[in-house]
Each structure stands twice: as structure tokens, then as C-alpha cells.
Amino acid sequence: MKRPIIQFDNFSFKYRTQMDVTLKQINLTIYEGEKILILGPSGSGKSTLSQCINGLIPNSYSGDITGTLLVCNKEPAKVGIFEMSKSVGTVLQDPDGQFIGLTVAEDIAFSMENECVAQPIMKQKVQEAATLVSIDHLLEQPPQELSGGQKQRVSIAGVMTEQVEILLFDEPLANLDPAAGKYTIELIDQIHQLSDTTVIIIEHRLEDVLHRQVDRIIVMDNGEIVADMNPDMLLSGNILTTVGIREPLYITALKYANCKIQEHQKPSQLNSYITEIEKNNIQTWYNSYTKEKTQEKEEEILAIEKVFFSYANKRPVLQDVQFTIKKGEMISIVGKNGAGKSTLAKLICGFEQVNDGRILFRGKDMANDGIAKRAEKIGYVMQNPNQMISKSLIFEEVALGLIARGLSEEETKQRVEATLKICGLYPFRNWPVSALSFGQKKRVTIASILVLNPEIIILDEPTAGQDFRHYTEIMKFLEELNRNHGITILMITHDMHLMLEYTTRGIVIADGKLIFDQKTSEILTNSNIVEQASLKVTSLFELAKACEIENPIDFIESFIEYDREVREHGADAILHA
Amino acid sequence: MAQMLSYMHKDTWIHRLSGVTKMLYFILWSIVGMVTYDTRVLMVMFVISIILFSMSKTSFYQVKTVFTIIGIFLTINILAIFLFSPLEGTKIYQSRTDLLHLFGSYVITKEQLFYEFNVALKYFTVIPVALMFIVTTNPSEFAASLSKLGVKYTIGYSIALALRYIPDIQKDFTEIKRAQEARGLDMSKSAKFSHRVKNMMAILFPLIFTSLERIDTISNAMELRGFGKKKKRSWYRERPFTKTDYVSIAFIFIFSVLAFVVTFIDGTRFYNPFI
Numbered sequence: 001m002k003r004p005i006i007q008f009d010n011f012s013f014k015y016r017t018q019m020d021v022t023l024k025q026i027n028l029t030i031y032e033g034e035k036i037l038i039l040g041p042s043g044s045g046k047s048t049l050s051q052c053i054n055g056l057i058p059n060s061y062s063g064d065i066t067g068t069l070l071v072c073n074k075e076p077a078k079v080g081i082f083e084m085s086k087s088v089g090t091v092l093q094d095p096d097g098q099f100i101g102l103t104v105a106e107d108i109a110f111s112m113e114n115e116c117v118a119q120p121i122m123k124q125k126v127q128e129a130a131t132l133v134s135i136d137h138l139l140e141q142p143p144q145e146l147s148g149g150q151k152q153r154v155s156i157a158g159v160m161t162e163q164v165e166i167l168l169f170d171e172p173l174a175n176l177d178p179a180a181g182k183y184t185i186e187l188i189d190q191i192h193q194l195s196d197t198t199v200i201i202i203e204h205r206l207e208d209v210l211h212r213q214v215d216r217i218i219v220m221d222n223g224e225i226v227a228d229m230n231p232d233m234l235l236s237g238n239i240l241t242t243v244g245i246r247e248p249l250y251i252t253a254l255k256y257a258n259c260k261i262q263e264h265q266k267p268s269q270l271n272s273y274i275t276e277i278e279k280n281n282i283q284t285w286y287n288s289y290t291k292e293k294t295q296e297k298e299e300e301i302l303a304i305e306k307v308f309f310s311y312a313n314k315r316p317v318l319q320d321v322q323f324t325i326k327k328g329e330m331i332s333i334v335g336k337n338g339a340g341k342s343t344l345a346k347l348i349c350g351f352e353q354v355n356d357g358r359i360l361f362r363g364k365d366m367a368n369d370g371i372a373k374r375a376e377k378i379g380y381v382m383q384n385p386n387q388m389i390s391k392s393l394i395f396e397e398v399a400l401g402l403i404a405r406g407l408s409e410e411e412t413k414q415r416v417e418a419t420l421k422i423c424g425l426y427p428f429r430n431w432p433v434s435a436l437s438f439g440q441k442k443r444v445t446i447a448s449i450l451v452l453n454p455e456i457i458i459l460d461e462p463t464a465g466q467d468f469r470h471y472t473e474i475m476k477f478l479e480e481l482n483r484n485h486g487i488t489i490l491m492i493t494h495d496m497h498l499m500l501e502y503t504t505r506g507i508v509i510a511d512g513k514l515i516f517d518q519k520t521s522e523i524l525t526n527s528n529i530v531e532q533a534s535l536k537v538t539s540l541f542e543l544a545k546a547c548e549i550e551n552p553i554d555f556i557e558s559f560i561e562y563d564r565e566v567r568e569h570g571a572d573a574i575l576h577a
Numbered sequence: 578m579a580q581m582l583s584y585m586h587k588d589t590w591i592h593r594l595s596g597v598t599k600m601l602y603f604i605l606w607s608i609v610g611m612v613t614y615d616t617r618v619l620m621v622m623f624v625i626s627i628i629l630f631s632m633s634k635t636s637f638y639q640v641k642t643v644f645t646i647i648g649i650f651l652t653i654n655i656l657a658i659f660l661f662s663p664l665e666g667t668k669i670y671q672s673r674t675d676l677l678h679l680f681g682s683y684v685i686t687k688e689q690l691f692y693e694f695n696v697a698l699k700y701f702t703v704i705p706v707a708l709m710f711i712v713t714t715n716p717s718e719f720a721a722s723l724s725k726l727g728v729k730y731t732i733g734y735s736i737a738l739a740l741r742y743i744p745d746i747q748k749d750f751t752e753i754k755r756a757q758e759a760r761g762l763d764m765s766k767s768a769k770f771s772h773r774v775k776n777m778m779a780i781l782f783p784l785i786f787t788s789l790e791r792i793d794t795i796s797n798a799m800e801l802r803g804f805g806k807k808k809k810r811s812w813y814r815e816r817p818f819t820k821t822d823y824v825s826i827a828f829i830f831i832f833s834v835l836a837f838v839v840t841f842i843d844g845t846r847f848y849n850p851f852i
Binding site for chain 1: 741759761778794795802812815
């Protein structure tokens with residue numbers, strides 16, 4: 001038996017600023033050299049658990065602890081963050097926020113500097129660590145010039161310079177494009193295999209983490225551990241649905257096709273899992289399901305014509321981009337970090353001006369319309385709601401744009417209230433914004449845009465950092481706006497599930513050029529496009545191939561439609577229809 | 578905007594100097610420049626400043642805005658001296674050569690012109706060196722040299738970190754500003770001043786919040802990686818002293834001593850061509 005390295009014994013924790021206990025009676029032992037995934041929805045306590053391990057709790061975030069916790073035979077509460085940092089290396093969620101140095105090399109060297117390591121040794125170790133995560137060619141780069149994935153690799157290299165026993169990854173996949181996320185999971189696996197380090201990953205994106213084997217998965221919900229088992233056992237049970245974690249899509253598809261998920265068959269490995277039984281079931285399901293024809297939209301609302309753009313004297317950001325959008329469409333814009341997606345949105349909203357080409361709204365060139373004028377037709381919702389909210393009460397926040405436009409008090413009140421009702425925020429109208437959750441704040445920002453009656457809304461990463469429950473909530477709301485209120489929606493996203501499930505069409509941008517403009521199911525099955533744009537092939541495609549389905553694109557579309565119906569009406573409704 | 582008055586990586590002998598050398602040079606140079614009114618010394622310093630400035634390959638674009646601001650201050654300063662004390666030069670040089678009588682007691686004298694010329698010259702001896710120091714010294718190296726000169730490293734590092742985050746906060750600012758403009762808050766010059774101030778508050782509030790978020794993450798990240806654990810730390814960016822460093826330091830010390838000797842040898846800080 002291996003040596004226990006982390007031991008929680010009847011451990012509870014309550015933040016000083018909160019009424020309720022965040023972690024309840026945790027009993028958990030993690031052994032040396034294990035690779036563990038801690039899974040749970042937002043607010044389940046999984047991040048709190050990780051902060052107990054690295055000592056941020058209770059040293060930076062104070063509160064009351066009962067029970068005991070031993071990490072590498074030390075009590076984090078007693079020895080403090082510095083002492084813990086010798087044993088536990090933490091890679092934080094936000095790769096931007098934790099980049100401390102002015103260049104890559106300095107950032108990697110940061111903890112060695114604090115340890116007073118001599119410069120020649122430092123230079124050598126930086127070189128080694130950078131080579132390990134293949135960023136050695138970027139050592140002199142400032143952080144502004146790196147992609148999210150590269151920044152994260154810098155953070156990983158930084159903790160690799162210390163001889164830590166435990167590596168802690170706090171939501172390593174948030175903010176990364178799909179290909180970078182996949183690479184991160186592979187990199188973590190490689191590091192785990194090369195060293196004897198114990199690896200702990202905190203995430204809610206199960207399918208992405210399972211790209212590589214993990215030893216054990218600990219599922220948390222409401223501050224308690226609800227499951228502690230191997231991935232195969234977890235996938236064959238139904239705990240995931242109960243706590244609101246999305247199971248891998250191929251597992252859902254198998255379940256729809258009446259396959260019983262068997263633990264001994266190792267469902268965490270898709271390719272080896274499929275036997276004749278599964279193949280037959282899937283084929284039967286596919287052949288029996290006929291999907292509805294979707295209606296083509298007709299009326300053109302926005303046209304981008306041969307648009308070129310570059311920031312002053314720099315390399316071109318967008319080159320010869322051309323596409324049209326029809327009224328009532330819901331579209332994804334996808335591509336690598338820094339490919340030019342956000343810039344495109346900024347050009348449409350008039351935040352930046354095109355160097356060449358035209359942007360037409362209902363056939364009329366918008367070149368002479370200012371930001372505020374365009375905002376009445378096209379609204380833009382930023383990724384981080386805190387970047388937009390400037391009033392303390394919800395009503396005031398939503399009313400801001402109308403008051404600025406000089407509307408009468410009466411009309412303002414009427415329009416704000418109507419919008420708040422659509423957004424499900426009416427009961428909270430007199431609440432302070434600070435009392436809302438992240439997802440609700442997001443809703444407030446959408447409401448504050450919606451109140452201006454735009455015909456198109458552009459959202460930058462609408463679901464970033466959201467767990468499945470909140471994600472579904474936001475997306476359902478957007479879908480409703482799209483269907484019932486006829487608002488055209490454009491989303492910039494890294495989330496392949498989102499693109500596949502909620503949007504019919506995807507615009508793929510790579511290195512400033514539009515490389516594909518097609519149905520989303522076709523994008524995620526085209527390996528050439530997937531590679532160029534740093535996306536990820538969906539596991540449904542692999543399932544379709546493994547089951548020898550001739551038209552995988554049609555299979556995926558069928559799944560998406562069926563899945564949506566199941567989630568809307570429950571499985572029984574469809575069976576009896 | 579982001580490139581303005583911030584460190585630019587270039588490869589000249591000045592860039593290669595250790596931060597400590599540049600800092601010492603800058604401090605001594607400024608002291609001499611502030612103390613002396615000796616025109617000969619100032620002229621020599623002015624020439625050296627210009628030579629160094631051009632050797633550092635600093636483009637004027639980088640420092641243009643700062644130059645303009647300083648230019649305005651200089652003008653105000655010079656006018657103010659004349660306004661409040663039109664015969665200051667006469668007092669200092671103990672001689673009076675009238676050139677032009679304006680009104681009342683306001684007379685332009687040769688001595689006053691010469692005195693004010695010296696004041697302007699002082700500006701121009703120190704400013705190029707100061708700006709050059711900023712644009713040729715890597716902020717981390719600057720922090721390293723501060724700690725070498727005995728300043729607590731947490732202070733030096735905070736300054737370097739602030740410089741590191743200026744571009745990020747500028748970016749946040751622009752994004753928030755545009756998002757608020759899109760909601761109809763006019764921040765252009767066409768809006769009334771009171772409206773503009775009010776609308777600017779709508780940027781400030783979210784900017785402060787996002788910056789606080791940043792600070793929270795960054796301070797956690799720093800603590801988790803042992804910042805502040807020990808009394809001392811080493812520096813990845815610290816440059817070892819080279820021969821050029823020793824030569825430069827020797828030069829600035831000798832120069833300072835000589836400058837003081839030349840300045841004070843006749844008993845005052847001023848060089849007097851009028852007697």
C-alpha cells in the first residue's frame with residue numbers, strides 16, 4: 001500500500017463571511033503518486049477543498065475549521081502558505097491573472113527568486129522546465145503576446161521548478177480553446193508519468209479530463225463527497241445526472257440507444273468499449289429516429305463584405321472576411337485564441353473601424369454610424385459581467401442605457417420592467433447587483449443590452465466558467481430570446497458542446513481568415529478544419545465511426561435533436577409520440 | 578499608448594548596463610544638475626545628455642508626450658520667474674544691463690535673460706537622462722537594483738509589477754469604455770462636461786472591480802509561490818557588473834566631483850560673465 005499524502009479526517013470548514021458551512025465532514029485520503037479528479041458543480045465546495053490543501057484556507061481566506069487535515073504530514077492551517085508551497089504546487093484557474101513576471105523566463109523563475117536561488121542555477125532550471133512544456137522558444141516574450149494555452153504552460157513550468165510532491169490544477173481547462181485544453185490534459189498526464197508527483201485536477205468538464213486516464217474521481221456536491229470511485233464505475237452509475245455534471249456525450253448517446261453501461265467494459269475508453277451489442281443498438285436507434293427538417297432562414301440582416309483589419313502598424317488581424325447572417329439565426333464564431341474572433345465582433349459593433357471592406361446592416365453600410373447608434377441595432381455582451389456593471393441596483397443598471405438616451409421616466413420604467421420580466425429578473429429588480437450569482441449577473445448584463453431593443457446580440461464566451469446547470473440556464477434563456485423574440489444571436493465560444501447543441505451554423509476563423517462557414521456538425525467532423533482552428537472533434541463522431549455509421553454528420557444532428565427533446569420533455573414523451 | 582514611456586528592449590551599450598549603474602548615474606547626475614547654475618558645467622552636461630540620448634537609440638516618439646508636458650511646465654516656470662522677480666538676474670550677477678523697458682517695474686535685462694537661460698538649460702540636462710533611464714531599464718532590473726541599493730525588495734517589486742500591469746489595465750479601460758459608449762453614454766468631447774464626468778464614473782466603477790479581482794488573484798499567486806517568505810531574494814534579471822559598468826560609475830563620480838569643484842571654486846553656484 002502506498003503512503004497517504006493527503007488526509008482529511010472529519011474535516012469541516014465555514015468561511016468567516018458566510019452563514020453556512022462550505023465543507024461538511026470531509027473524509028478523504030489521497031495516496032502518493034495518485035492522479036485524482038475532483039469533480040463538482042459550481043458552489044459544490046471543490047475549489048474550497050483545493051484551497052484547504054494549498055493553505056490559502058485559512059491563511060488568506062479565514063474561517064472556522066473542525067476536524068483535521070494533513071498534507072505531506074503538515075497541517076496547512078498551522079504551517080502557513082509559504083511552508084505548504086514547498087510541498088504543493090498550484091496552477092490557478094486564470095492564466096492571465098497569475099502571470100507575475102514581465103517575461104516568460106522571469107515568471108518561471110519567480111519561486112526560485114523567492115527562494116534566493118543563485119542566478120546560474122536559476123537560468124538552467126528555467127531552461128529545463130521550459131523545454132519540458134515546450135515553450136523554450138518563448139522565454140523572452142512578454143505575457144501580452146502569449147495565448148491562453150501558452151500562459152498556462154508557463155504556470156505549469158513555474159511549479160515544475162520546485163520539487164513539489166503534489167501538483168494542484170484548479171480548473172485548468174477554463175479559458176482555453178479546445179485544442180489547448182486537450183494538450184493541457186496530455187501534458188498533465190505526461191508530467192504525472194515522468195515524476196512521482198501526486199496530481200489533483202479540479203474540474204467540471206468530465207469528458208475533456210477523461211481524454212487521459214485518471215485513477216480516481218471524487219464527486220462533490222453541496223460541500224460533501226458524494227462519490228469516490230474509479231471513472232468506469234462513475235460512468236456506469238447515475239451520480240453525474242443527480243449532481244448536474246455532464247457525462248461524456250457518447251455515454252449519453254449509448255444510453256439513448258438502450259445500451260447498459262457496464263463498468264467492467266471500461267466505458268471511460270470509447271474505442272475499446274464498443275462491441276457488437278453497442279454497435280447494433282446504436283444503429284437501430286439511429287435508423288428508427290427521423291429528425292425534423294429545419295427551416296432555412298431567408299431575410300438577410302447583417303453582411304460582412306471583404307473586411308480587412310489590422311491594429312496600427314501591426315500584422316493583419318482579419319483578412320478578406322466575408323459572410324452574411326440571416327434574421328433569427330443563432331450562430332457560433334469559433335477559432336483559436338487570438339485568431340481574430342473578438343476583433344470581428346468589435347468591428348461589427350463599431351469599437352474599431354475596418355481598414356477595407358464594408359459591414360452592412362439590412363443592406364445599409366454602417367461605416368458612418370457611431371458606437372451608440374449601432375448599439376441600438378447590435379448589442380455586445382462582454383465575457384466578464386463585472387466589466388459592464390456600473391450601478392448598484394439591478395433596475396438602475398438595466399435602465400442606464402435608456403436614461404443616457406434621454407427617454408422619459410415613464411417609458412424607461414416600462415421598458416426596463418418588460419425586459420426584466422423576459423430575463424426572469426423582475427422579482428429581483430430592487431436587489432443590489434452584488435447579491436447576485438455570476439450567472440445572474442450575466443443575465444443582468446444581457447438585460448441591460450436587451451433593453452435597447454437590438455435585433456442582433458453578440459456574446460463573448462457566454463458560458464465561460466459556468467458549470468452544466470448554469471450553462472444550461474443561460475443557453476436556454478438565449479434560445480428563448482432567439483425563438484420567441486426573434487433576436488439574432490452570435491456567440492464567440494470555445495465550447496464545442498455549446499456550438500453543437502445550440503447553434504446550427506458555425507463560422508470558423510483561423511489566423512485572421514474565415515476558413516469555414518457551415519453547419520456545426522460538419523465543422524466538428526472535419527479533421528482538417530478542426531486542426532487548423534484549434535478545435536476538437538466531438539466524441540459523437542468517434543462513436544459514429546466505431547459503430548460504422550455511414551453518415552456521421554446526420555447521426556450527430558439526430559443525437560442533438562433527440563437530446564434536446566429529452567431535456568425539454570423527458571424521455572417518455574418522445575417514446576410515446 | 579501602451580508603448581509610451583515604458584521599457585523598450587533594444588541592444589545598445591546603455592541597455593546592457595546594469596540597473597544599479599544607471600540608477601547611480603541618474604541620481605548623481607540629477608543632484609549635480611539641480612545644484613549647479615554654472616553655465617559651463619551645464620553646457621557640458623547638456624552636450625553629454627544629448628549624446629547619451631542618441632546613443633540609447635530612444636526614438637522621440639516614445640517620449641514625445643512627456644516632452645510636451647515638461648515643455649509647458651518649463652514655459653510656465655520661466656514666465657513665473659519673470660513675473661514675480663524680474664530683477665532676479667540682476668541680484669544674482671550684481672550688474673544691470675537694460676535691454677527693453679516693458680511697463681512699471683518690468684524691465685528685460687541681459688542678466689535676467691542669462692539667468693533664465695540657465696534655468697531652462699538645467700531642465701534639458703536632467704530630463705533626457707531621466708527619460709532614458711526609464712525607457713532603457715527593464716522594470717525587473719530596476720526592482721533588482723533598488724533592492725541592491727538597500728530598498729526593501731517588496732517595494733521594488735511592487736513598482737515593477739505596477740509597470741507590468743499598466744498595459745492590461747489600459748486594455749480593460751478601453752474595453753469598458755467602449756461597452757459603456759455602446760449603451761449610449763457619450764464620452765466624446767461633444768458631450769457636456771458634467772455629463773462626461775458622470776459617464777466616466779460608469780467606467781471607473783467596473784474598472785475598479787475588475788482591477789480588484791486581478792489584485793486578489795495575483796496576490797494569491799504570488800503568495801503560493803513564496804513571495805515575501807525570505808528577507809532576501811535573488812533576481813533572474815539582475816545583470817552582473819561588466820567593465821563598462823565600472824567605467825561608467827567611475828566617470829560619473831569623477832564628473833560629479835569636478836562639476837562641484839568648477840561650480841563652487843568662485844564661491845557661488847553661478848557662473849558670472851558680467852563682471
